[in-house]
Amino acid sequence: MTLVQLEYLVAVDTYRHFATAAEHCFVTQPTLSMQLQKLEEELGVQLFDRSRVPVRPTEIGKEIITQARLVLAESKKIQEIVQNQKQELSGELRIGVIPTLAPYLMPLFITSFLENYPQVRVVVQELLTNEIVEKLNHEQLDVGLLVTPLENKTIKELPLFYEAFMVYVNPKHALAKQKEIDPAELLPDDLWVLNEGHCFRSQVLNICNRGGKIGGFEGANLDYRSGSLETLKRIVETQHGLTLLPELSVLEMPEDKKQLVRPFKEPQPLREVSLVVHKSFLKKKLVEALQKEIISSVPETVVNRKKQRVVGIS
Numbered sequence: 001m002t003l004v005q006l007e008y009l010v011a012v013d014t015y016r017h018f019a020t021a022a023e024h025c026f027v028t029q030p031t032l033s034m035q036l037q038k039l040e041e042e043l044g045v046q047l048f049d050r051s052r053v054p055v056r057p058t059e060i061g062k063e064i065i066t067q068a069r070l071v072l073a074e075s076k077k078i079q080e081i082v083q084n085q086k087q088e089l090s091g092e093l094r095i096g097v098i099p100t101l102a103p104y105l106m107p108l109f110i111t112s113f114l115e116n117y118p119q120v121r122v123v124v125q126e127l128l129t130n131e132i133v134e135k136l137n138h139e140q141l142d143v144g145l146l147v148t149p150l151e152n153k154t155i156k157e158l159p160l161f162y163e164a165f166m167v168y169v170n171p172k173h174a175l176a177k178q179k180e181i182d183p184a185e186l187l188p189d190d191l192w193v194l195n196e197g198h199c200f201r202s203q204v205l206n207i208c209n210r211g212g213k214i215g216g217f218e219g220a221n222l223d224y225r226s227g228s229l230e231t232l233k234r235i236v237e238t239q240h241g242l243t244l245l246p247e248l249s250v251l252e253m254p255e256d257k258k259q260l261v262r263p264f265k266e267p268q269p270l271r272e273v274s275l276v277v278h279k280s281f282l283k284k285k286l287v288e289a290l291q292k293e294i295i296s297s298v299p300e301t302v303v304n305r306k307k308q309r310v311v312g313i314s
Contacts, residue, residue: 016054090119096132104248109297148274169242199313
């Protein structure tokens with residue numbers, strides 16, 4: 001049994017396709033298949049049900065794959081020990097970030113991070129929360145930037161800051177006349193929200209105490225389903241109603257657009273933005289450097305805000 005065989009085993013489980021797994025392992029499919037067959041012969045068990053599409057692990061295969069992931073994770077720690085001894089930060093850092101955070105947070109820190117750590121190659125993917133968690137569990141990402149708490153036992157959460165929710169309101173709307181807004185004043189027929197699957201949508205509904213009973217304007221001629229906060233902003237500006245925005249998205253707004261922003265009354269509803277990793281994560285020095293860089297790049301008013309009314313994401 002070799003580490004290479006275990007890597008092939010995990011790859012097939014991750015991609016559920018021999019050819020795709022071979023491609024990601026940079027070997028030919030016959031080579032990968034032969035090594036897995038040798039592993040099965042040595043163990044005396046069948047690891048995959050090859051008659052199913054996509055291919056799936058057998059029951060005993062699932063247990064062995066779980067152990068294989070642990071073995072590979074532990075073996076990679078040897079490289080981390082060497083890097084820590086050399087006091088160098090290098091290699092690849094794979095980051096997953098949710099869409100309601102990426103366009104507002106990434107520009108604040110990514111340039112300085114790359115300048116400070118030129119030997120690090122950063123790979124960023126915009127993904128939904130459940131996709132980030134899945135990729136962390138399958139070691140396809142090193143770290144996620146998303147909203148917590150997740151209440152997931154496989155994930156370690158490192159809170160970064162608490163970001164306020166803001167109301168973005170059409171200038172003709174009655175609430176535009178107010179300086180601050182009470183969540184109880186938000187009506188479901190006035191509110192534009194993101195598609196299902198976005199944690200920001202769940203939080204907006206929780207703020208409004210609407211559960212999942214909201215979907216746009218009842219009786220309106222326009223039913224627009226969007227995965228973009230920027231699109232919802234344009235809808236509010238050109239049509240009617242309001243939407244909720246994260247605080248960081250307001251920072252770089254033109255002054256005329258900021259006139260449409262209203263804060264909530266105290267205590268303001270907040271979202272907890274965290275850096276998350278798998279509990280058996282590697283690249284600790286890189287993750288610590290990333291955490292430090294993000295905190296130093298976010299405005300002090302946001303970083304120094306105390307944890308008060310954190311809105312759940314479920």
